[in-house]
Amino acid sequence: MRLRLVPDETNIDFFKYARATFGASIVAMVLSLGIWFAMGLNFGIDFLGGTTLRTEASEPVNVGEYRAALDALALGDVSITEVFDPTFAADQHVAMIRIQAQDGQEAVTPETINAVQDALRTVYPEMTFPSVESVGPKVSGELITTALIAVAASLAAILIYIWLRFEWQFSVGAVAALIHDIVLTVGVFSLLQIRFDLATIAALLTIVGYSINDTVVIFDRLRENLIKYKQRPLQDVMNLSANETLSRTLMTSGTTLLALLALLILGGDVIRGFVFAIFWGVIVGTYSSIYVAKNVVLMIGVKRDWSKPDNKSGTQFSNIDA
Amino acid sequence: MLQIPLWNRLMITLVVLAGISFAMPNLFYDRVERHNDAVAEMEATGISTDALEAERALWPEVLPSTLVNLGLDLRGGAHLLAEVRVEDVYEARLDALWPDVRDALRDVRDTVGTIRRQDAAPGELRVRISQPDGMGAAVAAVRALAQPVVSLTGVGSSTLDVRGENDVVVVTLSAAEQEATDTRTMQQSVEIVRRRVDEAGTREPTIQRQGTDRILIQVPGIGSAQELKDLIGTTARLTFNPVVGRTSDPEADLESRQILLPSLDEPGTFYILEQTPVVTGDDLVDSQPAFDAQSGVPAVTFQFNPTGARAFGEYTSANVGAPFAIVLDEEVISAPVIRSAITGGSGQITGNFTIEDSTELAVLLRAGALPAEMVFLEERTIGPELGADSIAAGETAALVAFAAVLIFMVLSYGLFGVFASVALILNVGLIFGVLSLIGATLTLPGIAGIVLTIGMAVDANVLVFERIREELKTARGPARAIELGYSRALSAIVDANLTTFIIAVILFVLGSGPVRGFSVTLGIGIVTSVFTAIYVTRLLIVTWFDRRRPKTIEV
Numbered sequence A: 001m002r003l004r005l006v007p008d009e010t011n012i013d014f015f016k017y018a019r020a021t022f023g024a025s026i027v028a029m030v031l032s033l034g035i036w037f038a039m040g041l042n043f044g045i046d047f048l049g050g051t052t053l054r055t056e057a058s059e060p061v062n063v064g065e066y067r068a069a070l071d072a073l074a075l076g077d078v079s080i081t082e083v084f085d086p087t088f089a090a091d092q093h094v095a096m097i098r099i100q101a102q103d104g105q106e107a108v109t110p111e112t113i114n115a116v117q118d119a120l121r122t123v124y125p126e127m128t129f130p131s132v133e134s135v136g137p138k139v140s141g142e143l144i145t146t147a148l149i150a151v152a153a154s155l156a157a158i159l160i161y162i163w164l165r166f167e168w169q170f171s172v173g174a175v176a177a178l179i180h181d182i183v184l185t186v187g188v189f190s191l192l193q194i195r196f197d198l199a200t201i202a203a204l205l206t207i208v209g210y211s212i213n214d215t216v217v218i219f220d221r222l223r224e225n226l227i228k229y230k231q232r233p234l235q236d237v238m239n240l241s242a243n244e245t246l247s248r249t250l251m252t253s254g255t256t257l258l259a260l261l262a263l264l265i266l267g268g269d270v271i272r273g274f275v276f277a278i279f280w281g282v283i284v285g286t287y288s289s290i291y292v293a294k295n296v297v298l299m300i301g302v303k304r305d306w307s308k309p310d311n312k313s314g315t316q317f318s319n320i321d322a
Numbered sequence B: 001m002l003q004i005p006l007w008n009r010l011m012i013t014l015v016v017l018a019g020i021s022f023a024m025p026n027l028f029y030d031r032v033e034r035h036n037d038a039v040a041e042m043e044a045t046g047i048s049t050d051a052l053e054a055e056r057a058l059w060p061e062v063l064p065s066t067l068v069n070l071g072l073d074l075r076g077g078a079h080l081l082a083e084v085r086v087e088d089v090y091e092a093r094l095d096a097l098w099p100d101v102r103d104a105l106r107d108v109r110d111t112v113g114t115i116r117r118q119d120a121a122p123g124e125l126r127v128r129i130s131q132p133d134g135m136g137a138a139v140a141a142v143r144a145l146a147q148p149v150v151s152l153t154g155v156g157s158s159t160l161d162v163r164g165e166n167d168v169v170v171v172t173l174s175a176a177e178q179e180a181t182d183t184r185t186m187q188q189s190v191e192i193v194r195r196r197v198d199e200a201g202t203r204e205p206t207i208q209r210q211g212t213d214r215i216l217i218q219v220p221g222i223g224s225a226q227e228l229k230d231l232i233g234t235t236a237r238l239t240f241n242p243v244v245g246r247t248s249d250p251e252a253d254l255e256s257r258q259i260l261l262p263s264l265d266e267p268g269t270f271y272i273l274e275q276t277p278v279v280t281g282d283d284l285v286d287s288q289p290a291f292d293a294q295s296g297v298p299a300v301t302f303q304f305n306p307t308g309a310r311a312f313g314e315y316t317s318a319n320v321g322a323p324f325a326i327v328l329d330e331e332v333i334s335a336p337v338i339r340s341a342i343t344g345g346s347g348q349i350t351g352n353f354t355i356e357d358s359t360e361l362a363v364l365l366r367a368g369a370l371p372a373e374m375v376f377l378e379e380r381t382i383g384p385e386l387g388a389d390s391i392a393a394g395e396t397a398a399l400v401a402f403a404a405v406l407i408f409m410v411l412s413y414g415l416f417g418v419f420a421s422v423a424l425i426l427n428v429g430l431i432f433g434v435l436s437l438i439g440a441t442l443t444l445p446g447i448a449g450i451v452l453t454i455g456m457a458v459d460a461n462v463l464v465f466e467r468i469r470e471e472l473k474t475a476r477g478p479a480r481a482i483e484l485g486y487s488r489a490l491s492a493i494v495d496a497n498l499t500t501f502i503i504a505v506i507l508f509v510l511g512s513g514p515v516r517g518f519s520v521t522l523g524i525g526i527v528t529s530v531f532t533a534i535y536v537t538r539l540l541i542v543t544w545f546d547r548r549r550p551k552t553i554e555v
Helices: A019-038 A065-070 A110-121 A137-165 A168-190 A198-228 A235-265 A272-291 A291-301 A309-314 B008-043 B050-056 B087-107 B132-142 B175-199 B224-232 B306-318 B355-369 B384-413 B415-437 B445-474 B476-511 B514-548
Strands: A050-057 A080-081 A093-100 A128-135 B077-084 B115-118 B127-128 B160-165 B166-174 B206-210 B213-220 B238-247 B258-262 B272-273 B284-291 B298-304 B324-328 B333-334 B346-350 B372-380
Touching: A019 A168, A019 A291, A019 B132, A065 A080, A065 A093, A065 A110, A080 A168, A080 B175, A110 A128, A110 B224, A128 A137, A128 B127, A128 B384, A137 A168, A137 A198, A137 B372, A137 B476, A168 A198, A168 A272, A168 A291, A198 A235, A198 A272, A198 A291, A198 B445, A198 B476, A235 A272, A235 B258, A235 B384, A235 B445, A272 A291, A272 B445, B008 B050, B008 B514, B077 B175, B087 B115, B087 B127, B087 B132, B087 B166, B087 B175, B127 B132, B132 B166, B166 B175, B175 B206, B175 B224, B175 B355, B213 B224, B213 B355, B224 B372, B238 B258, B238 B306, B258 B333, B258 B514, B272 B298, B272 B324, B284 B355, B298 B306, B298 B355, B333 B346, B372 B384, B372 B514, B384 B415, B384 B445, B415 B445, B415 B514, B445 B476, B445 B514, B476 B514
Parallel strands: none
Antiparallel strands: A050 A093, A050 A128, A080 A093, A128 B372, B077 B213, B077 B372, B115 B127, B127 B166, B160 B166, B206 B213, B238 B272, B238 B324, B258 B272, B284 B298, B298 B346, B324 B333
């Protein structure tokens, strides 16, 4: 007996609620953008500059006392967050303290860091600092630029690749789905105020990679079916392709989510934000390859006669002796 | 039909075996690391002790012993991003040029009159001449000092830009020369940072030039970024300057080309010095910690090269009875009076040193002065316990993820799921094999990359299996279905993985540190997962099929 996520034969009409799903996607995107503008992102020091200290003590974290101890130093904006994790020992109490970039300094000076550590040790003398990180405003500015370039470059690369391998309509559909995924992920980061740092950008790009993977598999089948069924309406062929690949789409998302879930729960708090972004992105990415990418292609319409020149490009890999 | 040529089978098996054998040492990380350390130490010192031999015996010599490097976030250590103030060097270059400029202008004294060096912005040398009519001759004379630029891009241009402004000759380094100087400054800085870090004897430091004027320094195992900064952040610029006077006024009036520097030992005391040094630390060939023969206090000895020895000898013989200052990083260590000419080229510095100070100073002087000041833009310290916790958490998560995916695959695809699982295990082995082989660094996001790959690696198999299921429906026999399943799924596999690979490449090019570590494991994971999915599982399935020849198969 086999475990089946979907029955062998499915005949779901993915366009039946096209307006509702597409509308929902648009509403979700608008909401995400709205939240993003209203609440902003909880940027980490990679992008803002400043210093973070990770504190560890055997006594429970007392945010009020920590803050009182640090207030005397007049360091400007200080944020203190308690960190919880199932992997911590019972007497392991961890907090992250973030201090804004100090005026006129690149990386925070050792004197400042020592002063902060001394002040916190007045609360719990045996407190330790497993990590201290400091990024100057000059570097953080550049990191933002690099991050934006990375996201733009990957979208452009995918646009071109899909265009070369398929048709321009497909690449527009794919990139629309990717933008959808990115916007929704950034929206969730803004809504939950999860720290947004360089690793989050890497996560966003991974989402782009995963989502495009999913979309391409459906497109690949669509191209094949477009050659097979020249006369059937585009919408039918799309439905057929999505149904044929549905089992695979859900299997792959299933195994990936399973692996990520293990990492999310057991992987420790240091990379939780990173893993959460990818986890969320896989869900959104799976949805978007079924409900966003195809709809966009359907809206633009696509060339139906695939038999001649494109046939060649479509099968150029089939001759490889695998 | 379903056939794989023998050489193909052999190749696949060989690749898998090679990958696994390179991955294996990582299972015994601690033992192999101790073995490698012992081997390295024995090679470096040439001495073998029983203790070292015992360490070496922990791992057999015949087996591969390359390990995956652990990133700072896993091992703990310090990370610094330093910016080198390359402009500092322009000033030093022009200072060094001044005596030549002076001599060249003196040679044409009849036309330019008397000359006087003026204070100028950094990177400029300004000389006033008393007869502005002779400006043309003055500029020509200074220009004659310029040399062709020695660099690939600067061919054909000269090192100096010389122009006249009313009665002032202004000399600057040309743009091509500035570029060439920057390159040299950076090479020198990287080299000196490396020497200083190596002197401290830490393991596998990363010292890389980044961009035009930055150096990335990562030292695993060091206690804090502060320790690392103390080690490499000191310029250690040693100069010997003539003393003009002594004062307690920090605002004392200075004449042109004089500087006021504080004393190291006597707070509140300042020395007025001539700005141009007699000799600098660049001319040092050796420096050792020592004790002063008379007083027994810690001291540092030094030895000049012939050029430095000559300059020092000439100056001291001409100035017996006058004081000169030993200046280290803008502080006067001491200002002894020259009792007799020092012609041997060696000497000793005493100050208020502890033994540690003198040892450190000797190290810094020996490694050479940094050509320019460094500013730290980014500092990170990660404690070893945090790294160990991260590794432990990552390991648990990876194992759980692994088990979950295996169970899921077997439940979904039965025997074929078992084949895919074997491929998946081999896949993770191959990832570690490749990581060890290319000496890549594993970071915490890198572990996440591997876990993600575990989830995604089955994708290629899933694509094939689903395709085989579909082909089975058209009922042309299982062998045909398997073959068609593989060939028809290939285009989707290639497209899907190539796009993800593009992302990994972009992450690698634009990312840094942990993000780069992630992109490396992701990229390698894509390649190995495609390999295991289309070669290894296929080999397993075909071999199984050849033996059993089942009439029907269930996928």
